[in-house]
Amino acid sequence: MKNKFYQYIQNLQDQICKGLEDTDETAKFREDIWERPEGGGGRTRVIENGAVFEKGGVNISAVHGKLPDSMQKLVNVGEADFFACGLSLVLHPKSPMVPTVHANWRYFEMYDDDGKVIQQWFGGGQDLTPYYLFEEDAKHFHQTCKTACDKHNLEFYPKYKKQCDAYFWNAHRNEGRGIGGLFFDYCKANEQMSMENWFNFVTEVGNSFLEAYVPIVEKRKKLLYSEANRTWQEIRRGRYVEFNLVHDKGTLFGLKTNGRIESILMSLPPHVQWVYDHHPKKGSEEEKLVEVLENPKNWIAD
Amino acid sequence: MKNKFYQYIQNLQDQICKGLEDTDETAKFREDIWERPEGGGGRTRVIENGAVFEKGGVNISAVHGKLPDSMQKLVNVGEADFFACGLSLVLHPKSPMVPTVHANWRYFEMYDDDGKVIQQWFGGGQDLTPYYLFEEDAKHFHQTCKTACDKHNLEFYPKYKKQCDAYFWNAHRNEGRGIGGLFFDYCKANEQMSMENWFNFVTEVGNSFLEAYVPIVEKRKKLLYSEANRTWQEIRRGRYVEFNLVHDKGTLFGLKTNGRIESILMSLPPHVQWVYDHHPKKGSEEEKLVEVLENPKNWIAD
Numbered sequence: 001m002k003n004k005f006y007q008y009i010q011n012l013q014d015q016i017c018k019g020l021e022d023t024d025e026t027a028k029f030r031e032d033i034w035e036r037p038e039g040g041g042g043r044t045r046v047i048e049n050g051a052v053f054e055k056g057g058v059n060i061s062a063v064h065g066k067l068p069d070s071m072q073k074l075v076n077v078g079e080a081d082f083f084a085c086g087l088s089l090v091l092h093p094k095s096p097m098v099p100t101v102h103a104n105w106r107y108f109e110m111y112d113d114d115g116k117v118i119q120q121w122f123g124g125g126q127d128l129t130p131y132y133l134f135e136e137d138a139k140h141f142h143q144t145c146k147t148a149c150d151k152h153n154l155e156f157y158p159k160y161k162k163q164c165d166a167y168f169w170n171a172h173r174n175e176g177r178g179i180g181g182l183f184f185d186y187c188k189a190n191e192q193m194s195m196e197n198w199f200n201f202v203t204e205v206g207n208s209f210l211e212a213y214v215p216i217v218e219k220r221k222k223l224l225y226s227e228a229n230r231t232w233q234e235i236r237r238g239r240y241v242e243f244n245l246v247h248d249k250g251t252l253f254g255l256k257t258n259g260r261i262e263s264i265l266m267s268l269p270p271h272v273q274w275v276y277d278h279h280p281k282k283g284s285e286e287e288k289l290v291e292v293l294e295n296p297k298n299w300i301a302d
Numbered sequence: 303m304k305n306k307f308y309q310y311i312q313n314l315q316d317q318i319c320k321g322l323e324d325t326d327e328t329a330k331f332r333e334d335i336w337e338r339p340e341g342g343g344g345r346t347r348v349i350e351n352g353a354v355f356e357k358g359g360v361n362i363s364a365v366h367g368k369l370p371d372s373m374q375k376l377v378n379v380g381e382a383d384f385f386a387c388g389l390s391l392v393l394h395p396k397s398p399m400v401p402t403v404h405a406n407w408r409y410f411e412m413y414d415d416d417g418k419v420i421q422q423w424f425g426g427g428q429d430l431t432p433y434y435l436f437e438e439d440a441k442h443f444h445q446t447c448k449t450a451c452d453k454h455n456l457e458f459y460p461k462y463k464k465q466c467d468a469y470f471w472n473a474h475r476n477e478g479r480g481i482g483g484l485f486f487d488y489c490k491a492n493e494q495m496s497m498e499n500w501f502n503f504v505t506e507v508g509n510s511f512l513e514a515y516v517p518i519v520e521k522r523k524k525l526l527y528s529e530a531n532r533t534w535q536e537i538r539r540g541r542y543v544e545f546n547l548v549h550d551k552g553t554l555f556g557l558k559t560n561g562r563i564e565s566i567l568m569s570l571p572p573h574v575q576w577v578y579d580h581h582p583k584k585g586s587e588e589e590k591l592v593e594v595l596e597n598p599k600n601w602i603a604d
């Protein structure tokens with residue numbers, strides 16, 4: 001399973017980078033291959049200063065070795081060997097009219113002393129962070145997520161949509177990081193789903209990414225915007241930084257397993273502002289966004 | 303002691319704000335009084351878009367009530383009532399030639415069921431974060447710290463200088479946040495120092511702040527700088543954000559005790575950049591700074 005999934009994310013990285021370069025029309029991803037001293041490594045691909053994408057990364061990695069102390073608590077085990085691989089992407093568009101997107105698909109294994117797999121699971125998801133709210137974009141993104149889920153289990157979309165809102169909750173701000181999407185974790189073999197079934201589900205979601213995101217980019221990338229729109233985007237990016245550095249378990253996992261810092265922190269936006277006690281004007285477009293961040297919505301009628 | 307120290311930091315806040323406004327010559331601090339639902343509150347003073355200070359805050363607070371669960375672990379006790387007060391300041395100058403500064407002086411008490419004080423201690427310090435290194439500034443700052451310390455105990459400066467380098471260590475980057483200063487914590491009554499002695503020491507350091515920082519501002523605030531200097535400053539500010547959100551116990555304390563978010567996060571810089579895998583040029587002024595951040599120096603000859 002680990003080889004099959006790593007093969008999959010290698011191909012997916014190629015596909016996604018190609019799709020994003022096509023919509024950017026200007027910039028190309030640069031590639032950095034890195035090794036982890038304790039075992040494994042990754043292939044980081046970063047795009048900067050494009051026509052559409054100001055900064056972003058589409059990274060894969062496969063790491064293995066002894067589970068670090070700090071991680072043992074997190075996954076509730078003692079000493080063990082582990083293997084983890086995944087694809088992580090974050091894209092920060094230049095235009096405040098184009099939403100930031102994040103996605104991740106990952107596979108994790110742990111072994112006993114004889115090297116036998118004692119635990120294995122998938123995790124992942126994809127979620128959207130707009131700076132201005134276009135309801136039809138939110139609906140398109142969620143509908144694409146739902147279509148992928150529904151092919152496998154009708155309960156997945158409502159369940160993983162809710163988990164996404166819960167996970168990407170900026171607790172100290174009492175608001176969501178964005179307008180959600182899917183989040184699933186610890187997807188282990190059970191009576192309904194074999195690991196093979198989970199593989200099919202996770203790759204279905206992975207395959208839906210470009211369809212979920214690129215049409216939104218295409219629709220919004222040529223819109224005009226003002227300096228005030230841009231300031232708002234940079235302030236909201238501050239909240240993105242706060243979530244990733246204070247709450248995000250993925251970032252934590254990377255820092256604690258001695259991942260490559262530049263690959264982990266490629267998720268941070270290029271230009272960011274913090275303004276003391278900033279509040280959007282009553283009735284403004286900015287306030288409308290904050291409204292749905294504070295009160296996560298169902299974007300698709302039941 | 304708690305009333306005496308709170309009285310002190312109220313006056314110190316006035317003095318420091320006055321001193322900083324005098325050197326800024328343009329902007330004034332705005333004041334926000336806030337209350338904490340669980341008990342206590344604070345007086346936040348923020349300066350923005352000044353001639354010298356792009357963003358900064360000089361805040362005092364006094365909070366009390368039941369020690370939150372999350373804090374019980376941190377101070378290694380069970381349920382207890384507590385009182386904490388302190389002054390915290392961070393100043394982010396506009397010019398990359400003027401260093402950012404941080405200082406904090408605080409007092410903490412815990413009580414048994416009868417309201418008797420069972421533990422009490424002081425903590426605090428002050429530290430400098432330059433973007434370009436002027437050795438004479440680093441020496442001036444450290445010398446002022448040392449002079450204040452030496453009046454109380456000749457061992458304090460070397461000890462608290464070392465603790466400062468250790469505390470403000472950005473572990474995931476393997477470099478210091480800045481060039482240090484003083485850091486002390488859990489200053490409890492012992493054979494050499496009564497609480498009264500600690501009060502005298504902590505207020506000595508507090509009283510030295512303007513003398514440690516303002517002459518540096520005065521010397522550098524008129525220097526010319528380029529856009530490249532400014533970009534470097536914004537990238538380095540990113541490291542400041544990383545430290546405060548990932549490692550800083552003060553920020554954590556604020557977030558966990560339901561402090562006022564805008565007062566806690568006033569420490570974050572106004573304009574910040576993250577550039578993928580950025581490295582200063584060999585032999586540049588930027589590289590010289592990184593060199594001393596990676597290898598903390600003794601700024602004062604023994």
